Amino acid sequence: MSIAEPTAAPVVYPSGDGQPMAETGLHVQAIILLHQALEDFFRSRSEPVYLASDQFWYWREGDPTCRVAPDVMVVPGVAPHPRRSFFSWEEGGAVPAVVFEMASQDTWRNDLDDKYDQYESLGVREYFVFDPEGLYLVPPVQGYRLSGTAYRRIRQDQLTSELGFGVRPEGTMLRLVDLATGQPIPTRAEAVDAAQQQVEAEKERAEAEKQRAEVEKQRGDTLQAEVERLRARLQQLGHLNGSDG
Missing domain, CATH: 3.90.1570.20 (tt1808, chain A)
Known part of the structure; x- marks a missing residue:
């Protein structure tokens, strides 16, 4: 009866040594x-x-x-x-x-x-x-x-x-x-800060554009009102001239 050869124990490669990652x-x-x-x-x-x-x-x-x-x-x-x-x-x-x-x-x-x-x-x-x-x-x-x-x-x-x-x-x-x-x-924190600053800058630009558009609208409304006033004045002057004739 043959005797089986002893099986060699597997080599163990630890994945850690129980030591902290770094000194501080x-x-x-x-x-x-x-x-x-x-x-x-x-x-x-x-x-x-x-x-x-x-x-x-x-x-x-x-x-x-x-x-x-x-x-x-x-x-x-x-x-x-x-x-x-x-x-x-x-x-x-x-x-x-x-x-x-x-x-x-x-x-x-x-x-x-x-x-x-x-x-x-x-x-x-x-x-x-x-x-x-x-x-x-x-x-x-x-x-x-x-x-x-x-x-x-x-x-x-x-x-x-x-x-x-x-x-x-x-x-x-x-x-x-x-x-x-x-x-x-950049560090991850710096990248986040930069992204937030970009978002804030975009918000500021959008707000500035909105305000500019509102100013332009107000200017347009003012000009339109002035045109209407002048048109009404011309019509009034036309009527007056017709009466005089």
């Missing part, structure tokens, strides 16, 4: 605003782009320790449907083209050391580190791009991505700029 609420907000700006920037692009924030990226099948959870990552060419984790081997070997980390008191050294080395060795094309508090990095935004297999610092006056956007600090927010138009990508 300020850092969480910076991550959310950046993620939304990237969504809005890529929305009109034809190529699929997968965006994720604080999500595990596993790059080696069978080894759940080979993982990292970037604050924000951008993976072009990958369908944007939701995932619990990102597995490179399930996506044709895809790796993020751009990774962002929000530096904090507890992370900034690691962001510029171990994570820097890790993203470099994994082939992440561009790596940006942003310090929302402006306390740990000088300057507060630093960018790196692969040259061969090694990162090189992106000049401060050229903090752009090969994906078509630029980045610049605005207080505690990392602002995205569309390089094609030179225009900053």
